[in-house]
Amino acid sequence: MIRDCLDALLHPSARYDVLTRARHRAFIAPRLLGSLVALAAFPIYLAMRGAPSALEVIAFAWLIAPILLSWFLSRTGHYEGANLLSSVALAGLIMTVATSTGGIESFAAIWLVVVPLEAALSASRRVVAFASALALSCVVLLIVLGNLDMLPAPHLSASLRGICTAFGAVSATLYAAGLAFGAESLARTSVSLLYVEEDRYRLLARNMSDVISRHHRNGAVQFISPVAETMLGAPVPRLLGHGLFDRVHVADRPAYLTALSDAARGGEERSVEFRLRRDAPRGGERSQNHSADFIWVEMRCRPLERTSETTSSESEVVAVMRDVTDRKIQEQALDLARTAAEQADASKSRFLATMSHELRTPLNAIIGFSEMIVQEDALMLDAARRKEYAQLINDSGQHLLSVVNGILDMSKMESGSFEISPEPFAPRAPLLNCCNLLALKARENGIDLVTRAPEDLPDMIGDPRAFKQIILNLVSNAIKFTERGGNVTVSAAVDGSRLMLRVSDTGVGIADDDLKRVGNPFFQAGKTYQRRHEGTGLGLSIVKNLVGLHAGEMTVQSKLDEGTTITVALPLVFTPPEQLLSSNIATLTPALRSVKPDQPLQVKKSA
Template sequence: MSAGAFLSSFRRGIVAAVAPQLRADPAECLRQETFLASQLLLTLATLLAFPVYLYAWGKPDVAEVAVFALSLGPALCALHVSRTGNLERGVVLAGGAAALLVTAVVLSTGGLASPALVFMAVLPGLIMFARSRLATVAVAAAPVAAISAVAGLAATGAAEAGPAPGAALTAALAAAAMASLLGWSARRSFSGQLAQSLSRGGADAELLDHAPDLVVRLRRNGNLLAANAAARRLLGLAPEDLAGEGLVRCIHVQDRPVYLQAMDTAWLDGSATAGIRLKDGDGAFEQVELRVRRIGERRKDADLVGMLRNVQSQVESEAALRSALAAAERASIGKGRLLANMSHELRTPLNAILGFSEILATELMGKFEQERHREYAQLIHDSGSHLLDVVNAILDMSKLETGRFQVFPEPFHLDEAIKACRQLMEPQAAQGGILLEADGLGPEEEVTADPRAVKQILLNLMSNAIKFTPPGGKVMVGAYRTETGAVALYVADEGRGIAPEDIDRLGEPFVQLKTGYDHGGGTGLGLSVVRGLAQLHDGTMRIESTLGRGTRVTIVLPQADRMETVVPVRPARAATLRPPVDADLPDRLTA
């Protein structure tokens, strides 16, 4: 059998010797395979040295047979680990067996003068397999106890200096040293195949290597056991370069405590998330999101699995967004201050203009010599009133946009509000030859809303309807209860209507549509204010219109069950909730 075939068969045997209950854990399988290989190679080397010893020294005595019998201890430890899967106990037993073997060899080859004493320094190498503190201390204490025993026996004269070891014994010790080297080489060979060991199916390992994020297996102390191929893309390093403390060295010094804290949290609570900075292949630090979870139950040897994702572009985008929001807030504050100052600076002279122009138009201070002068005074008053309405609309829209417009819901009689608004708008409707009618819930019905906001909604909708209705047309304002108990306010007109493609634009600030009829002026803010006031009540605005038939705007306001109030609402009269529009209005009002 060739050396390659032997090593291949040996490796398959080692893989099969791992305890079945641990084969689902790739990292633990790797540790156990490495330990089993090192112990079996050490026993094999000792057995190969036994025939050489017999050829050189002849028949061994009882003591020498006992020494060679002790060399079978590593194989027994490997058998125990293969059967039980308890690697920590196997490491402790292997450390004790090795210390006992070296002690026997030292005592039989000269005591403290024996050249075999140097092998005491090799025994702590088993610590690399230990994961618990108890196993580490036990393995480290084994050679110390062995040396102390040899020294004690030498001090009492129980161990006399014997002859120097012969060539055969030297060869046996050399074989043992070679076995140690073979064990180390086997461990390095297994570590080099870590990517394959992580997924024995092959396809899973390939899938993991193509993952865009860095997937790692970690110890509780943060040391890396395995990583996928994303390490090259994210950090510019091979996965094996991150093993042990390699990943920790790539973390920014200030973020290392955060990383270690995430390890402890994940081990204790099952999962943790942290933001850290990792050094990439160019030496620059990139912001990375770390998500780590514990594998299995919480125990001393439980590992962690983590995923690291580069979020540098996301962090930069969020920073740019925060900067833009801060700039927008500063601009909004500046606009609010400008509008507040404009309100004061414009309203004061406007009130004076309106007051004096009204005095002149009504000729309280005396008759005009010419009728045209009185008309001029009335034009000044009308223009001032229009400008004041524009200023008020802009200020209301600004308050709605900045969230400074507050509503105070309270119970009130909606019919009284509709009646008051109708009386205010009747002169304007009569001037345009328009019939203005109203229909409410009934004199005893109460609704819960902000009375001031409801009146402003009705006035804005009625004003728009009157502006866009030709002479001889009709406008109707009313209210009814919906099936859910909400209050619906509506204003319907007999205007030219609105094209379907333009309806979605209505309600945007400063949008004015050309309908073919004189729109009567305005700023395009009326419906914007109405929609904003409805939203402050958690309500909605719906526009229904058909060209050539008319337009209906409906505002639905939820009541006590959806607003922050405990005022009860009286049950509606189901028979009189919805106004008989088809009976009271021309057919085109029902669009």
């Protein structure tokens, strides 16, 4: 009830902070209580004493001052100001009584010791310094006035003077004890509040998903919240000092240290992203050689508020770290998607540019020569010229058909609808047949085509149509990019369970920057305006996909202006994926049936 009444008297600025509220309450309560008790005792004192003297009237009137000080604090909330005025009021009362009752030898002079003690409750150095200076000034003033005989002679007898001195000492001691209990109460309140705040921040630090840390400007960690153990898989003691720095990726350490140093020196918030090594959980699936990986962390750091005792060399930084690995993965996925989209757009543009020429050239030839045949009477074409034009129209149509077939085959392969029909066949015959078909073209271009196919090549299981298409594309591509006087060599051999086809030429070669892109649809080495050879760029892409459909491998070795060697490895026995899956299931079925319900399944890896 009394506390509620006191809380109602507090200034609004002190109602929402527990410690401030306790200090204001400790200031108001004893002053109101002491003044009210003194005023209530004044009538009793008059009845026992009789008519009061002027000094007694002044002393009792002065007891209104604590009430006025309490009202001042209640209205303004100026805690230091109220304590300063209280020191002045107490010192004034003591000086008034002391000057009338013996000066420095007065019982009231003892109370000057209480002035700085009372000011100590304000927890303000300025108030304590002012009160101490005020009490010393009063002592000096009383001594000076006494030595100069400027004080009135005391009218108290020796016995009464002894009683007053004892009363002064006892009352001052009791008041000092009350101040001590008040200081202890405030200290206990401060400690309890400190524990409450500490528990609150500890709870906050333990349950936050972000890691809070405190650093020196050189990166050494002084404190780090326990959630770091979950994020990094390492106990907190191992992260203190330079333990966290040792986990920063080597490439990111300069940025990490720069952010901390800038925050400590510049006084502004800094943000940086870096990688941290995370330990694998115990009992995890990772091997000992791969017991850690890296996560992406975003760190925001800012300097701690500096006090007057903190020098620039002691500046510290508080940081908040957050795991942003998922966001980084999404950003990388977006970058890959953007790159893929840009490549698709470039492929589309390259496809349109290439196809516009590859389709327009034969179509123009077909239309032009067919119109000339239609106007053979006006142009007076003989039979030989008509035959020549018809052959040119046929060649242009065949070229146009090959371009369209290449586009359709590539589209089927990319959509996964291109079907492989495996069957047994002898590879030597179709290899020689394809080379013979292209021998005339090689001879016309002044190129020597050499074929090396051993007669003992074994039969293989695969798609003979796709096999021929692989040979035709590789050999025709080699002939197209070989200058007159060069040579193209086609060879076949058996390596274990694979047939090795090797097509070598002494042509223009491929630059190192373009070598890794060979086999991409519509790609031709060299820039468009630099290429001297026509084509859609689909030949090697079709070969690469056909070889992949046969579970084979294609490798390309080339040097610019020296030539190119393309090696294709095809399995002698090709098994479609669905048959391979059925075979594996059939193999595992007896083992599965033999396993008892309570017996764990054991699968042995083959060599």
